[in-house]
Amino acid sequence: MLNILYRSRISGTRARRGLLSAAAGAIAVLSMAAAASPAAAQGHRHAAATGQTYYVAPSGSDTADGLAAATAFQHIQKCADVMVAGDTCLIESGTYRETVTPAHSGSSGLPITYRAAPGADVTISGTSALSGWSQVTGADVTAIAQSDPYAQDSLFSDAVAAGHVWSTDVDLGSDPTTVQVFTDRAMDIEAQWPYPGLDLLNPAIEHAGAGSADATIDDAALTRPAGYWNGGRALTGYWYVSATSTVAASDTGSVTLSAAPPCVHKVVPTDTRYALSGKIGELANPGEWFYDPAAHRLYLYSTDSPAQHTVEAKARQRAFDLTNASYTSVVGLNLFASTITTGSTSTHDTLDTLTGTYLSHYTDITQGATDCGSSVDRGVGDTGIVLNGTYNTIVNSDLSLSAGNGIALAGQNNTATDNIIHDVDYMGTYAAGIAVMGNSQTVLNNTIYRVGRSGINLQWGTTSGLTAGKDRIAYNDISQYARLSLDTAGIYTCCGADMMGTSVDHNLLHDGTPTPGVTPFAVAGVYADNGQSDLVIADNVGWNNLQGTVMLNGLGSGSYNNGVYNNTGGMTMMYVKGTDQSTGTKIYNNIGPITGSDGATDGGLVMSNNLDTATTDPLFVDAADHDYELTAASPARNAAIPLAGVNDGSTDAVPSLGAYQYGAAKWTAGARR
Template structure:
């Protein structure tokens, strides 16, 4: 895991020194008035050692909770937060204004964490007598990996109420997330788990596998996570035998178990609690079990308790700056505007393990977590910038509403449940996503779903200058930037992105791994000046299935492309593919659907890049791509030649770069 941001750890002060300095800074300030005062601009202070009934006017009279600041501040006020961990959900009592925002800011040099987790203690060794008691309701526990781990002295338990829904329980040891006991043991890398695949004899709702060696009935009632192609889903086991488990329902969308391609994992049985990092929670007994090779009392064990660190659902013109989040997140609401999140360091933003089938079958499974996980920016004209976000079952960032912005963020290790969540999930419209670095995601780096927002005039999105890698970790039919389905995108631009090095978990099926994927009839997109490598389908893939892929402009991309379902009459009317460099798959007959191709460098022609082996795709002086492009103002400007170049880099022009600017 990356460490906290540099600004939060360099030159760190001791708590005492920081309090003293703040007292000096605050000396001579007028006494803070009550919230209904006419004037603003007050600074309040918060410290874990403060007191909420203090004045909060200086470091020496700091409040204890950030919420106390939120209760008293009016437009123009600032809450200066001293180093420490704050276990709370901050809900502002009022909003700022455009001229006088309300600000929550980490003090200079302070390391501030707003945590959604709380410590769990009181662990005691599980004994053979405990195993016998558990076996009265689960007889398989008596002779299992769990009972062996108990005999070895490696299982501890405590009484704690973590709710009735095990699928939302999240347990940490020394700030690292543990995993629910399961088979196969996945390991502790959430984006690279050990995977088990159904055997050759599988059928609709039955998984056969010779590795299933537990006794008949052992897995009855267990939870099963399955994954195939682009579908991840959970269900329960109806019945089990040595060598097979039968699910209560077949995986949705495909409605079958695909031999050697459907992956699966089984959980919900205490008998599997026997490996490092694992836990098991019994909601009926309100008892948490953990596997540990030493006394848990020597570690910090925590459980998630709060979803939001800052709940800004009813707040506007509010800034949160330099704050760390642990096991929690931030959300704004549909009416929020002018909210700025700056320099946020977030770890474990969201967690869930339930991806059940709903009324819409496919939709409710693939879209689990897309709109309500990660940093959630709803409303209008809100932004998240300069932030470092990692580890989430769902998104890193969800952009909802309209005219919101995500810029200069580093996002990694998200969507570890492998749904249509993403590094940045873009919903609504008129959104801006630029200069982000996104790496290692379950499915897509950016998932772009265009939706109208009631009462607002729709407009195009801008997705530009992002560096995305390590996608397709847990899903296929996927891209670094994925957009679907049958939407008129109003000129949305996907440009100047670097899309490279996907990391599919399996090579059994690799269809659909591309840089930009306009799937199932997306129309009126501009896909220009993108660079990709390592993508099976190339830098761009167009799929006209659905309403057809109409009026798109695919210009000056480097890395090749795939054309899919664009050949039937009317499937690609008005779509233009100009000035690209790289092999175009599916080219034969492509123009029959109305698509126009021109001035693309033939696949057999070497473009003579500066250094393709090192991914330097600028054009050398001898490149045949020079002086060959159709001039497209605003697309391929900047060449020092008389005529623009083919591909994403204009000859002689300054080289553009992508990713967070740090």
């Protein structure tokens, strides 16, 4: 158990609320109203005052009045039960294991605020501490072998003999794919083969071998005896699809899955990477666990007693449930193994200066049918910090380590700005650093790096009763994407939608990192896939991307009315000549090589005033150090088609090509802190 040291950081007088001075007659009227209606009295109180401050501390008591540090509540939920519009909850240092669900909303100008007390270090944890550990013995292995004979003479039995396996009795539910275990605040991993290591975005990877078919993986490295993997689970990944399934049969050198993973028939078998889990025989490496749901028994590999450490398991999904809350602010808190969610009717909620780690977790990602496109969207709409509703904001926060998103923007007119997001989407699905759904969303000045697939997954949807509008995705610095999946980008958008003038501009998009050991394909800075239309992609800069800074794919349905202006770093287009239409799309003022243009221009796309760096040196200030400003001698000066709002600012008579106007102040991207 954690020992919580309470140190009161608040001193001073009690904050009391009083009614404004009024005439005796007015007081009498107010008293009569209060007697007749307590709710009315509450409303009068907030019309006349700026709000009450309540205090919470681990050493407090929920039977106290909470009106001072010396009489603090013990739980944040107690604040949530009593606070009304204009009130503030100041939270003292400590770890609070609860889900806070407000009973009331704030109002315009009178938000309800949950805030760390000055200087306090506050963590809202989704875990419960584990205890009662005992060392697993050879006799325990013999007992386990009654139901799983492969436990004998396994890596697990060797680890037991070495004294490295411990267990405890705990009910973590019936589904091991939702279990999450931590030792000293670092996530342990489920026992699996091959042992992936503890870096979730850089796991050791095994590939299917020659002879593999749709539902069968052949691999000489599969040395376990026949039947060993039966009933286990498989995680497969290839192209843009990650999926999970069960093992129907196994033999030395092969496993047969219960069904062919989606889309695997379209890739070379050796591009298929996989991992197997669900067998206690693999519990043999540091940081691993195995859970037996039938026996409610958790096993942990540890070189010393887990009692010498803080071992915890996930018990709650949310730190704050703001599903029915509006005008509510959460400021300066740490979230551990939990997240925050607003609801479809939430409005004007603000999340500020949060530090969130291990926001969401799951390892079962198969959904839908077995054709291409299924099972890629697990977690897109419901993981990470979820802002649904309207006019909600997350700002100045550091978010990391999520099976799914860092942030999900659903609803409409929500904002994510000045956040740092990294090491998310470690299951390699269409979740992202920021998943942008709905419409009219704003994503500005975020730094996003080390993600399973895309930094920003930009989709499109409408909210009933609200007027749809364009998104703005700008001034973000995104890098190290495509770590676990291909056919993606720093900013990825798909498929066949009218994006209503959505602007993707002034982003730095660099160092896409294709999945190790697979055939590289389609890793770009910005990728408008499968017929996206009415997008403005302007003033973006990219480097170290396979397909350049911009990629347009109009295969099948075509794409229309896109403006690709003043980008630096090259681009790729995919259109079938004579088949795919691109009417209304304009490619102007870009710097870098452009490939695939023949099929696009045949379909109506217009290209003009672009500089191909394969034939002409743009004379950047320092391309080796990724400074793509223009020198005085650059041929990109005075060479652009003037586009209001896109290439303003040059000190020359005519705008420059590329993302930086000559003589203008250099724009910057990423979180501003």
